[in-house]
Amino acid sequence: MIYRGIATFGLDEGKCPRWLFERMTNLGREIIEVMISEYGPDEFIKRIADPVWFQSLGTVLAFDWNASGLTTVLTAALKEAIRGREKELGIFICGGKGKTSRKTPDEIEQWGNILSLPDGYVNSLVYNSKMTAKVDSALIQDGFQIYHHALFFSKNGSWAVIQQGMNIKNQSARRYHWYSKKVTDLVKEPHTGIASQLLNQPTLNLTALESEKTRQVSTELVQGNYYDLMKDIKILAKYFSDYSQMAKVKSNGQQTIFLNLENREFVWHPVVREDFFKNKYLQKILYLVCEHQPETYEKLLSLKGVGPKTIRALSLVSEIIYGAKPSYRDPARYSFAHGGKDGTPYPVDRQTYDQTIKFFADVVSKSKLQINEKNKIFNKLKTPK
Numbered sequence: 604m605i606y607r608g609i610a611t612f613g614l615d616e617g618k619c620p621r622w623l624f625e626r627m628t629n630l631g632r633e634i635i636e637v638m639i640s641e642y643g644p645d646e647f648i649k650r651i652a653d654p655v656w657f658q659s660l661g662t663v664l665a666f667d668w669n670a671s672g673l674t675t676v677l678t679a680a681l682k683e684a685i686r687g688r689e690k691e692l693g694i695f696i697c698g699g700k701g702k703t704s705r706k707t708p709d710e711i712e713q714w715g716n717i718l719s720l721p722d723g724y725v726n727s728l729v730y731n732s733k734m735t736a737k738v739d740s741a742l743i744q745d746g747f748q749i750y751h752h753a754l755f756f757s758k759n760g761s762w763a764v765i766q767q768g769m770n771i772k773n774q775s776a777r778r779y780h781w782y783s784k785k786v787t788d789l790v791k792e793p794h795t796g797i798a799s800q801l802l803n804q805p806t807l808n809l810t811a812l813e814s815e816k817t818r819q820v821s822t823e824l825v826q827g828n829y830y831d832l833m834k835d836i837k838i839l840a841k842y843f844s845d846y847s848q849m850a851k852v853k854s855n856g857q858q859t860i861f862l863n864l865e866n867r868e869f870v871w872h873p874v875v876r877e878d879f880f881k882n883k884y885l886q887k888i889l890y891l892v893c894e895h896q897p898e899t900y901e902k903l904l905s906l907k908g909v910g911p912k913t914i915r916a917l918s919l920v921s922e923i924i925y926g927a928k929p930s931y932r933d934p935a936r937y938s939f940a941h942g943g944k945d946g947t948p949y950p951v952d953r954q955t956y957d958q959t960i961k962f963f964a965d966v967v968s969k970s971k972l973q974i975n976e977k978n979k980i981f982n983k984l985k986t987p988k
Contacts, residue, residue, distance in 0.1 A: 619676045624683075627664045627676065632684035633970040634660070635692065641969070644693035644757040651755050652763035652782030652795050656962075663967075674767045674778050675700040678753045690718070693758045698732070704752035707732050711754065718758065728756060730905075731781075734789050735764040737904055739779045741914045742790060743934060744807040746770050747777045773803075790818065790901045794934065805931035809918060817929035818900040821917035825903060829893035833886070835920045840880035880916065888913050 619627075638647050650656045661673035664680070682696040689695050695714050698707035708729045715725035732754045740749050747768025756762040764781040782795040792810060809817060824832050879885075888908045897903040904914070921927040 619672065623665055624676065624680060627680040628683045630664050630972065630976070631660075631677075631681050633972050634663075634966050635681070635684060635694075636971075637966045637969045639692050639694070641966075645759050645761045647694055648755055648757050648761040648763050649782060649784070651765070652780050652785075654778060654780045654795075657765065657780070674765065674776070675751050678751070678765060682753075689714075690758075694755065695757075696753060696755050698753040700751045704750070707752055707754055711756075724760065728754065728762060731762065731783075731789070732764065734901070734905060735766065735779075735781050735793075737910075738789060738793065738810060739766050739768065741904060741909070741911045742809040743779075744809075744911055744915065745777065745803050745933060746772070746806075770803075788901075790904060791815070803933050806933040807915065807918065808930040808932055808934055809914065810934065811930035811932060813930040813932070816927040817918055817921045820921035820925050820927040821914070822897065822900045822903055824917055824920060825889070825892045826896055827893070829890050832889060832893065832920070835924045836880050836889075836916065839919060839923060879912075882912065885912050885916060889916070 635647065638650070651660075657677070658673065661677040664677065678696070679699055682699065685692055685694060685696065697710035697714070698704050711728045711732065712725060714720070715722075715728075732752070736749060736752055745768075747770045749766055749768045751765075751767040753765050754762060755765070760783070762783045764779075766779040766781075768777045768779070769775075770777070780795050781793060785795045786793045790810060792812060794810075808814065824835075892903065892906055892909060892913070895906060897906060903909065918929050922929060
């Protein structure tokens with residue numbers, strides 16, 4: 604079973620030593636070859652989109668299960684492992700950490716030219732890459748800044764996105780997984796199979812099913828007149844000037860709403876204050892969006908310049924003026940991987956645990972690794988009594 608949510612890890616410091624990276628690359632190459640030979644490239648993409656499997660692969664190759672560095676180093680090692688053999692294997696990896704993440708669209712287009720892929724397929728991959736980054740930074744406002752973005756795709760059309768965000772204040776990292784066959788709507792419950800140890804409450808989660816009304820009202824707001832929208836924003840700006848007062852808001856004949864701003868969940872975000880709505884750039888973007896008249900919430904998000912502040916401003920207007928409250932539930936749902944031996948936060952799922960171990964044991968046994976390397980991995984895969 605694949606779950607939805609987000610994975611959270613402690614933030615590691617330092618760099619992966621060269622010898623370890625080379626070892627991960629070599630072991631990763633062997634596992635990929637066996638996997639694709641046995642199951643095909645699409646199965647590899649499906650597996651890599653599963654956070655439990657992804658984390659397990661990193662653990663098999665070298666890392667501790669809860670190491671944040673696993674994401675960036677494993678992605679880089681896999682990318683290096685298939686270098687020069689992408690066409691033969693039928694899988695392609697674009698992007699990575701930091702500046703490399705911003706090269707993802709260019710790398711997709713380069714592969715499109717090399718493989719003579721249809722323009723529609725290439726454009727779709729580029730669009731999905733950009734939109735997944737926007738969704739995880741603007742629609743899920745959880746305090747994590749995206750710094751790693753990689754898109755995996757097969758020659759048959761499957762794709763997966765692996766992203767990781769960093770929260771310096773909490774010294775933690777959080778990973779977001781996407782899989783093409785599971786995404787039916789880019790802005791509504793789009794993530795696949797993720798788990799978490801930590802919940803960050805409240806989190807503005809505009810991808811949640813419960814946020815449907817907020818998405819709808821936000822879209823309607825920018826389909827209307829810019830100056831009408833600014834009237835609503837001025838009402839909010841006036842009362843955000845003093846969080847301690849009991850505010851009475853009236854707007855456009857709507858029902859009177861009483862707000863204790865000090866206790867409202869949205870006050871959690873530090874930029875929600877009086878000057879937030881006076882931001883000239885925000886006003887400029889809202890003007891341009893209203894001029895564009897986006898037909899859907901996804902098209903609204905896709906517009907150039909639309910980011911967390913624009914989305915948050917529309918969400919606040921939707922909630923406070925029009926009563927369309929979004930979800931403040933963190934999408935994270937589970938303790939990482941297979942649960943805890945003490946039953947916290949839930950008992951170990953022995954079946955999933957054993958299936959994961961068996962899969963890697965089978966793959967490793969069929970690889971061309973030296974017997975001593977295989978034994979090291981088998982020792983790591985031994986099921987605790």
